[in-house]
Amino acid sequence: MMKLILGMMAMLTSLSAWAGSPGAISALDIMTFADEFQCQDKFPHHSFCESVQFKPWTSGEKAIVGGYLARINDPRLQGILKAIKENGITKIHRVSHAARWYNNPQMRRVEFVRSAEKAFLWVNPVTNVIGVTDSFFTGTPFMDPYAKVDRKQINILHELMHDFDIATNHAFSMEEFEQAAGLANLDLAKSQREFQQVMALMKEKRTAEAYALDRELGIKYGFPTLYSMSNQFEGFAEVVAYGIFDPHADEYYSPELKAYLGKLFDVTEK
Numbered sequence: 001m002m003k004l005i006l007g008m009m010a011m012l013t014s015l016s017a018w019a020g021s022p023g024a025i026s027a028l029d030i031m032t033f034a035d036e037f038q039c040q041d042k043f044p045h046h047s048f049c050e051s052v053q054f055k056p057w058t059s060g061e062k063a064i065v066g067g068y069l070a071r072i073n074d075p076r077l078q079g080i081l082k083a084i085k086e087n088g089i090t091k092i093h094r095v096s097h098a099a100r101w102y103n104n105p106q107m108r109r110v111e112f113v114r115s116a117e118k119a120f121l122w123v124n125p126v127t128n129v130i131g132v133t134d135s136f137f138t139g140t141p142f143m144d145p146y147a148k149v150d151r152k153q154i155n156i157l158h159e160l161m162h163d164f165d166i167a168t169n170h171a172f173s174m175e176e177f178e179q180a181a182g183l184a185n186l187d188l189a190k191s192q193r194e195f196q197q198v199m200a201l202m203k204e205k206r207t208a209e210a211y212a213l214d215r216e217l218g219i220k221y222g223f224p225t226l227y228s229m230s231n232q233f234e235g236f237a238e239v240v241a242y243g244i245f246d247p248h249a250d251e252y253y254s255p256e257l258k259a260y261l262g263k264l265f266d267v268t269e270k
């Protein structure tokens, strides 16, 4: 019975995607759910598997994540999705945790250690793994106050933009993006001080308030979040993700940034 219901849900999802934009592909069309991952003595070292703890997907989890992926079907993203399909990471793994990595020069290998960070999902550019963590399913659900979209929806597109960025060897997140975003002219010391307020709320587990403040303060600078200003790669992922899902992004993005996005969607489409 469960299988039948899930099958029908999948059918409805693909029908609605089709109804929205005829012929458009969604992230669900290019990504696959993977249940296993092998670690090695050399690379990826066993400490990676020990840190993140891979586990098989349940059908319920696949239905939830599949729903978010199916809604990433905007016509502007078609070229980006195709680039991920051709050159990017297309497997999504289910993991318990996030991990950090470091060089162990004595052992001449990269090793991993579990991170306390409660990321919903992560893209690891060292191992080429995308992991959806327990937090994705246990984290407080809430709407983005501006976009009126589930923040997990925006978060998944953010991570897929890292996937795209790696697949294109940072071709779209370097000088041209930095210029369009005006990164060189920002008062980073000031925005980093402000970001401490966001972090303080996070520490108190006032997650929705932290998120809203991150958004509010970032928008003052013409960015979707203060977090966008932490580096060009995070900025790139944030600017595209909110550019797609926040209908108000047009009101706070600079003309240069909007022109850059237009060009990105155009170039990748070809």
Ligand SMILES: [Zn+2]
Binding pocket: 158, 159, 162, 234, 237
């Ligand atoms: Zn990121």
